Amino acid sequence: MFKGRAWRVVRFGEPKDAAELQEVTWAEPSPGQALVRVRTAGAGLPDLMMTGGHFPLLGAPPFGLGEEAAGEVVAVAPGSRFSVGDQVTGVTAFLDGWGGYAEYAYVREISAIRIPDGLTDEQAGGFPVGFRTAYAGLVERAPVHPGQSLLILGAAGSSGATALQLGKALGATVIAVVGSREKADFCTRLGADHVVNHRTDDVTARVAGITGGRGVDVIYDPVGGETAATAVKSLARNGRIAMIGLASGSPVALDPMDMLLRNYSAVGVLAIPDDDPEAEAAVWSRLADLAKKGAITTPVGRVYGFDEVPRMITEQAAPGAGKSVVRVVG
Ligand SMILES: NC(=O)c1ccc[n+]([C@@H]2O[C@H](COP(=O)([O-])OP(=O)(O)OC[C@H]3O[C@@H](n4cnc5c(N)ncnc54)[C@H](OP(=O)(O)O)[C@@H]3O)[C@@H](O)[C@H]2O)c1
Structure with a gap:
C-alpha cells in the first residue's frame, strides 16, 4: 500500500471548485499497470474538459486527473516488463479514475517507456500523449x-x-x-x-x-x-x-x-492503443529512438507547482506556447 496526495475531480465545475487535493491509498498495481512515484505530469486542454464535464470518455466524478506522468517505478504486477527503480514515463490509468497529478500514479504498461536519455523531468512528464x-x-x-x-x-x-x-x-x-x-x-x-x-x-x-x-x-x-x-x-x-x-x-x-x-x-484520430501489445511496443520504441536522437523533444511551456493544479487547469483555456507540465515533487 502506498499513501499520498492526489488531485481529484469531486464535482463538475470551475477548476477551483471541481478539483480537490485528497489523501489517497494506492494498492499494488494490477497486471498491465506499474505504480510510479510521480515527479512530473503533462497537462493540456483535456484537463479543463474533464473538470467541466465535457470529456467524452469519462463518466461522473469522483476521478483522478492527469493523463500522463513520469517518475520512478515503486511497484509492479507479476509479469511486468518493468522493475522497481526503473525511470518511466507513460499514459496513466486516468480512464479508470487514476490520474497523474498525484504523488503516485498507475501507468499503463502498453503506453509507457523507460525515459529516453537526454529528456529532463519536465520533458519526460509531457512526452506520452502528444x-x-x-x-x-x-x-x-x-x-x-x-x-x-x-x-x-x-x-x-x-x-x-x-x-x-x-x-x-x-x-x-x-x-x-x-x-x-x-x-x-x-x-x-x-x-x-x-x-x-x-x-x-x-x-x-x-x-x-x-x-x-x-x-x-x-x-x-x-x-x-x-x-x-x-x-x-x-x-x-x-x-x-x-x-x-x-x-x-x-x-x-x-x-x-x-x-x-x-x-x-x-x-x-484517437490515441488509445488497440489490443496488439507488440505493435504498440514498436510505436513507443520508435518514439523513444527519435527522442534519444534529439529528433523530437517535448516542447515544454509553463511549469506549475503541485499546489497550482486548479490554476493550471483554468489557464488551459488560453495557454501560452508549448506543453504545460506539473512538477509534483519540488
Ligand atoms: N485525438 C486524441 O487522441 C487527442 C489527444 C490529445 C488531445 N486531443 C484534443 O486536441 C484538442 C487540443 O488539445 P491541446 O491540449 O493541444 O490544446 P492546446 O494546447 O490548448 O492547443 C490548442 C490550440 O488551439 C488554438 N485555439 C484555441 N481556441 C481556438 C479558436 N477558438 N480558434 C482557433 N484556434 C484556437 C490555440 O492556438 P492559437 O492561439 O495559436 O490560435 C491553441 O494553441 C483538444 O480538443 C483535445 O481534447 C485529442
Missing part, C-alpha cells in the same frame, strides 16, 4: 511522407507542437498555423518551415503561395471550427485531414460533396 497522438495522426491514420506538405493548426499548442516536430522528423514540409507573434516565433524555433498567423494573414492565400497553388497533402487539426474549415480549402487533391480535437469548441464541419469533388478524405 507524441502518441501525433504518431497516430501522421503515421497510422493520415500518413505524411517525406517531401509532402503538412499544415498544422494550433501549432504552438500541446498537440500541435508535438505534431510539428514529428512531421519534421518524418521529412515533411511543415506549415504552422498560429494566432500570435509569440507562438509564431515558438514554431520557427521548433523547426517549422513556414508560419501563418490565422488572425492577421489570409491563410488560404498564404498556403497557396507556399505550395505554388497545389495545396497541402495533410492537415493536422486539434482546433476544429472556422479555423479548420478555412484550412480545408487548402487541401490538395488526394489530401487528408486528421481530426484530432476541437480546441475552438466545435469539430471541423465537412461537406461530403466538397470531399467528393476535390477528392480528399477525413480521418478521426
Whole structure:
C-alpha cells in the first residue's frame, strides 16, 4: 500500500471548485499497470474538459486527473516488463479514475517507456500523449511522407507542437498555423518551415503561395471550427485531414460533396492503443529512438507547482506556447 496526495475531480465545475487535493491509498498495481512515484505530469486542454464535464470518455466524478506522468517505478504486477527503480514515463490509468497529478500514479504498461536519455523531468512528464497522438495522426491514420506538405493548426499548442516536430522528423514540409507573434516565433524555433498567423494573414492565400497553388497533402487539426474549415480549402487533391480535437469548441464541419469533388478524405484520430501489445511496443520504441536522437523533444511551456493544479487547469483555456507540465515533487 502506498499513501499520498492526489488531485481529484469531486464535482463538475470551475477548476477551483471541481478539483480537490485528497489523501489517497494506492494498492499494488494490477497486471498491465506499474505504480510510479510521480515527479512530473503533462497537462493540456483535456484537463479543463474533464473538470467541466465535457470529456467524452469519462463518466461522473469522483476521478483522478492527469493523463500522463513520469517518475520512478515503486511497484509492479507479476509479469511486468518493468522493475522497481526503473525511470518511466507513460499514459496513466486516468480512464479508470487514476490520474497523474498525484504523488503516485498507475501507468499503463502498453503506453509507457523507460525515459529516453537526454529528456529532463519536465520533458519526460509531457512526452506520452502528444507524441502518441501525433504518431497516430501522421503515421497510422493520415500518413505524411517525406517531401509532402503538412499544415498544422494550433501549432504552438500541446498537440500541435508535438505534431510539428514529428512531421519534421518524418521529412515533411511543415506549415504552422498560429494566432500570435509569440507562438509564431515558438514554431520557427521548433523547426517549422513556414508560419501563418490565422488572425492577421489570409491563410488560404498564404498556403497557396507556399505550395505554388497545389495545396497541402495533410492537415493536422486539434482546433476544429472556422479555423479548420478555412484550412480545408487548402487541401490538395488526394489530401487528408486528421481530426484530432476541437480546441475552438466545435469539430471541423465537412461537406461530403466538397470531399467528393476535390477528392480528399477525413480521418478521426484517437490515441488509445488497440489490443496488439507488440505493435504498440514498436510505436513507443520508435518514439523513444527519435527522442534519444534529439529528433523530437517535448516542447515544454509553463511549469506549475503541485499546489497550482486548479490554476493550471483554468489557464488551459488560453495557454501560452508549448506543453504545460506539473512538477509534483519540488
Ligand atoms: N485525438 C486524441 O487522441 C487527442 C489527444 C490529445 C488531445 N486531443 C484534443 O486536441 C484538442 C487540443 O488539445 P491541446 O491540449 O493541444 O490544446 P492546446 O494546447 O490548448 O492547443 C490548442 C490550440 O488551439 C488554438 N485555439 C484555441 N481556441 C481556438 C479558436 N477558438 N480558434 C482557433 N484556434 C484556437 C490555440 O492556438 P492559437 O492561439 O495559436 O490560435 C491553441 O494553441 C483538444 O480538443 C483535445 O481534447 C485529442
